[in-house]
Amino acid sequence: MKLATKLILFISGSKLIIVGLFILVLPFLVGEIASEYTNYMLRMQRAEVMQTIRKNGLDYYLQGESEYGSYTMLKEEYIALEQIDSSSIQDTIRDAKRAVEGDTLSYRILSHVFTDQGKQYLLEIGKTSASIDHYNKPLQRVTLYALIFLIALTVLVDVVFTRILVKPLSLIIKTKLLNRQFPFRRKPELVQTSTTDFKYLDESLVLLMQQINEAFEKEREFTANASHEFMTPISILQSKMENLLRDDLVSEEVAVRVVEMMRTLDRLKRISSSLLLISRIDNEQYTKTDTLRVAPLIQELIAEVDFKLEERNIQTVLTLQQDMELLHVNADLLFQLFYNLIHNAIKFTPSGGKISIADQLLTTGAYQIQISDTGTGIPSEQLPFIFDRFKKSISGNQMGYGLGLAIVKRIATYHQIQISVRSQVNQGTTFILTFATNQVRKAIS
Amino acid sequence: MHVLIVEDEKTLAYEMADFLKKAFYVCDLAHTLEKGIESVSINRYDFILIDLGLPDGDGLDMLHQVKAYNPEAAIIILTARGNLEDRVKGLDLGADDYLAKPFYLLELQSRMQAIARRKFNIKEELIPLGDFQVDLQKRLLLYGHETIELSRKEFDLLSYLLLHKNRVLTRMQLSEHIWGTLAVDDFDSNYIDAHIKNIRKKLNAWASTDWLETVRGVGYRIKIQ
Numbered sequence: 328m329k330l331a332t333k334l335i336l337f338i339s340g341s342k343l344i345i346v347g348l349f350i351l352v353l354p355f356l357v358g359e360i361a362s363e364y365t366n367y368m369l370r371m372q373r374a375e376v377m378q379t380i381r382k383n384g385l386d387y388y389l390q391g392e393s394e395y396g397s398y399t400m401l402k403e404e405y406i407a408l409e410q411i412d413s414s415s416i417q418d419t420i421r422d423a424k425r426a427v428e429g430d431t432l433s434y435r436i437l438s439h440v441f442t443d444q445g446k447q448y449l450l451e452i453g454k455t456s457a458s459i460d461h462y463n464k465p466l467q468r469v470t471l472y473a474l475i476f477l478i479a480l481t482v483l484v485d486v487v488f489t490r491i492l493v494k495p496l497s498l499i500i501k502t503k504l505l506n507r508q509f510p511f512r513r514k515p516e517l518v519q520t521s522t523t524d525f526k527y528l529d530e531s532l533v534l535l536m537q538q539i540n541e542a543f544e545k546e547r548e549f550t551a552n553a554s555h556e557f558m559t560p561i562s563i564l565q566s567k568m569e570n571l572l573r574d575d576l577v578s579e580e581v582a583v584r585v586v587e588m589m590r591t592l593d594r595l596k597r598i599s600s601s602l603l604l605i606s607r608i609d610n611e612q613y614t615k616t617d618t619l620r621v622a623p624l625i626q627e628l629i630a631e632v633d634f635k636l637e638e639r640n641i642q643t644v645l646t647l648q649q650d651m652e653l654l655h656v657n658a659d660l661l662f663q664l665f666y667n668l669i670h671n672a673i674k675f676t677p678s679g680g681k682i683s684i685a686d687q688l689l690t691t692g693a694y695q696i697q698i699s700d701t702g703t704g705i706p707s708e709q710l711p712f713i714f715d716r717f718k719k720s721i722s723g724n725q726m727g728y729g730l731g732l733a734i735v736k737r738i739a740t741y742h743q744i745q746i747s748v749r750s751q752v753n754q755g756t757t758f759i760l761t762f763a764t765n766q767v768r769k770a771i772s
Numbered sequence: 773m774h775v776l777i778v779e780d781e782k783t784l785a786y787e788m789a790d791f792l793k794k795a796f797y798v799c800d801l802a803h804t805l806e807k808g809i810e811s812v813s814i815n816r817y818d819f820i821l822i823d824l825g826l827p828d829g830d831g832l833d834m835l836h837q838v839k840a841y842n843p844e845a846a847i848i849i850l851t852a853r854g855n856l857e858d859r860v861k862g863l864d865l866g867a868d869d870y871l872a873k874p875f876y877l878l879e880l881q882s883r884m885q886a887i888a889r890r891k892f893n894i895k896e897e898l899i900p901l902g903d904f905q906v907d908l909q910k911r912l913l914l915y916g917h918e919t920i921e922l923s924r925k926e927f928d929l930l931s932y933l934l935l936h937k938n939r940v941l942t943r944m945q946l947s948e949h950i951w952g953t954l955a956v957d958d959f960d961s962n963y964i965d966a967h968i969k970n971i972r973k974k975l976n977a978w979a980s981t982d983w984l985e986t987v988r989g990v991g992y993r994i995k996i997q
Contacts, residue, residue, distance in 0.1 A: 570791055634970075
C-alpha cells in the first residue's frame, strides 16, 4: 500500500473512531450540560424569588396561611412556600416526585430554608425532568451535524495536504525507481522538495545510481579493453601455429599436438569474442533496423544443427506462424540469441529427447516464442543465476564456459525483449521470449 | 604478386609474410604509418594489408595516399577493433575487404585469392576434382553433365578444401571460413565432420571420393594432382 493511502486511511480511521466515541458519550454529555444549566437556572430563580419576597414581604404571598404554591399551566414549573418547624432540612437540589393537582410528576427541585420574623420557611422551586430533557435531542442533533461537517472538512484538508506532502516521494519513486533501464543513461534530476527526509533519500539514490553507473562503466571498459588486448596475442599465436602446421618438416604427431594447441587457443578466442560482443552490446554499437521473419530463421537454425539432432536422436517440433516478423532488430544478434538458446537446449537434452519451439500471439497483442526441451532441467536455486557470466551449469555431461546465456540476456535486454525461464529438474526447461506489440507484425504476403 | 603488410606487431607481420611467401607472394613489411606511406610512394603493390591501430596514426588515414599512388592495389583492412563503423568507413574509403583479428592466415589467403580472381578478372575453367568438376563461379559440382545437389555450406566447405588442395585444413579453419566466429559456448568439431560425412555420402553415389582424406587428429585434405 502506498504511503499516501496509508496516511489517509489512518487519519480518517482515527477520526472516525474518535467521532464514534464522542457520539456514544454525547447523550450523557448533553444530559450533564442540561442538568448543570437547570441547576443554574433554579439558583437564579431562587435569588429572584428571595428578592421579591424581601421587597413585598412574606405575608403578601402567604396571606395568613402557612403554605403558598404556584405553578404554570403545563405544570412544568412550580414554586412552593411552607412554614416548617424543624431546621434539620438543608439547602439541596435533587430529583423527586411531586403531586400537583392529582398528577405525580418527576421534578428537579431546589430546596431553600430561610428565616423570617423568627419563623423558618422552606422554599421549593421545581422544574419537570421532561422539560429538561426537551433540550437534549435537538442539542444532540445539532452537535452531531456540526461534528460530521467538521470531520468531513478536516478529512478533505488532510487528503489534500497528505497528497502535497507525499508528492515528492512519489516523484522520487517514479523518476528513480520505476521502469529504470540499467544502465542509467540520463543524468538523474533532483526532485524539488522542502522535506529534508525526502531530500536525503533522493540525494542518496542519485549518488547510488551514479556509483552504479561508474562501476558499470569501469567494468565495461575493462571487459572491452581486456578482450581487445587479448586479440593481438591470440592473433600472433594462431598465426605461428598455422605456419608450424604448414611446415613440411613437422611430423604427424607434432601436427596433432599443434592442432590441440590451436583448439585451446580457439576456446580463448571464443571467450574473448563473446566478452567483446557483450561489451559492444552494452556500448550500443549495433543498429536495430532489421526486419526479421521468425519461422525461416528458426528453420535455418534447426537445419544447421540437424546433424546433431540426428546423432542424438532428438526430435524437434516446430509450431510457428509463418508470417510473423520482428521489427527494429539486429538480425545478427537475433540469430545469435536463437542459436544460443537452441544450442543450449540440445546440450542439456539427452538422447531420445524432444525440443519444441512454438509461438503465439497473446490477447494483449504481445508475441511469445517458447523454446522447450525435455532435458536435465535447472534446479530452482540455480535459476536466478543462469544469465550471469561464467556461471557454469554442472548438470548434464557437457559444460560450457558460461557465456552463452549471458549473451542471450544481453541481446534480449538490448532489444527490450522480455525473457523468462521455467524449469523442472529431469523434466526440462522452457525459455520464453516476449515481444511487445510494437516489436512484431504479421508480414504482408 | 607483390604485397605490402602494414602492421606494427612485428611478430604477427613476420608470420603473415612467412605464410604468404610460401604461397609465392612477395612481401614487404612496414611497422608504422609513415613507413607504409613511404613504401606505397616508391613501389607498386598488388595487395596492401593495413592494420588500423598503428602507433603513429590510424590505418584508415593511409587509404587516401594508397589510392593516389597505387590506385590498382587491392586493400584489405586488418583490425582488432572489430568496430562496425570502422568496417563501413574502410569499405567506403575504397578497401576491398575487411578481416577482424584474430583471423586465420588461410582465410586471409583465400580472401586475397578471391579479390585477385575478381580484380584481375581471372576466368576459371572448370576445376577437376577426381571424377568430378567444380564450377566456382556458378557454384556447381558436376559429374559429367549431371549437377550434384549440395547445400550452401557443403559447397563452401568443398570449394575451400579444393582451393587449398594438398594441404591439411583444421576443423577450426574450416568452421571459421564457413560460419565466421559465432559466440558459441563450446567449439563443436562434430559440425564439420557431419558436413564431410554428408558430402561423401552424396558424392559416393556417383564416384569414389578417395581424394577427400581425413587426417587423424588434424583435419581434412583434398589430395589431387
